[in-house]
Amino acid sequence: MDSRDKESYLKQYFWTPGGEITVQQALLGAAELTHAFVKALADANKVLIEIPQGWLAGEFRFYSDGAADTEDVIELYAASTTDSKPDHYRRFAQLTTLVGTQEYGSNKFIDTINPASEWLTNKGAVSPADNTFGSYAMNFHGYNKILAIASTLNSTTYGIEIKKV
Numbered sequence: 001m002d003s004r005d006k007e008s009y010l011k012q013y014f015w016t017p018g019g020e021i022t023v024q025q026a027l028l029g030a031a032e033l034t035h036a037f038v039k040a041l042a043d044a045n046k047v048l049i050e051i052p053q054g055w056l057a058g059e060f061r062f063y064s065d066g067a068a069d070t071e072d073v074i075e076l077y078a079a080s081t082t083d084s085k086p087d088h089y090r091r092f093a094q095l096t097t098l099v100g101t102q103e104y105g106s107n108k109f110i111d112t113i114n115p116a117s118e119w120l121t122n123k124g125a126v127s128p129a130d131n132t133f134g135s136y137a138m139n140f141h142g143y144n145k146i147l148a149i150a151s152t153l154n155s156t157t158y159g160i161e162i163k164k165v
Contacts, residue, residue: 010062015061018160019047024153027075028089035079035086038147047148047160050053051122051140059137059165062097062110066155068131070099072110073152074160089147093117093124093136099155107159109133 019139024043031037038048064070074095081087093115098110112129113136127134139145150158 013164015161015163016076018049018060018148018162019043020157020159021045021047021074021148021150022157023150023155025149025151027151028077028091028149033077033089035083035088038077038079038089041149045149049146049160049162050150051144051146052164053144055140055164057137057139057165058162059135061133061135061161061162062113063091063107063133063159064097064099064110064155065107065157066099066110068099068101068152071152072097072099072150072155072158075149075151077147077149078141079145079147080143081145089145091117091122093138094151095125095136097100097134098129100129101134104133107157 012049023044042146076093077089077091079089094117096111096114098112099106099108102109111131111134113125113134115125124136148160
């Protein structure tokens with residue numbers, strides 16, 4: 001069979017845990033946007049996701065241990081930074097989210113996502129608001145780190161997962 005006649009399939013990617021936030025964190029100020037500060041920030045206050053090499057875009061989904069309609073506000077920051085080439089983070093989106101009723105283990109998925117303050121993409125939210133899970137998709141624009149903090153945390157635990165799109 002000629003190689004041009006071979007069927008090819010799009011590789012499928014699965015949801016990967018990003019981490020969980022259990023402590024509210026104030027917005028990061030100018031002096032706090034450094035690689036060193038973010039790295040030193042307590043794990044309970046952040047989800048820090050390293051974007052694998054070659055990923056152009058990704059989709060995030062969120063879950064919470066809160067009751068239905070619990071509101072949390074998540075701040076997203078991006079950077080191209082490493083220990084050997086430290087750089088600064090910049091805030092690119094604020095997501096106001098509501099917990100739905102679709103169960104996810106002992107948690108529930110976020111079903112409503114209202115993005116604001118976004119400069120990387122303005123079409124990123126998939127927010128069904130019908131108790132099924134919502135998500136936030138974005139082009140990574142060459143950034144290799146995504147930081148998430150909760151500036152308002154009404155849930156006890158707020159989780160984030162990611163997959164390549």
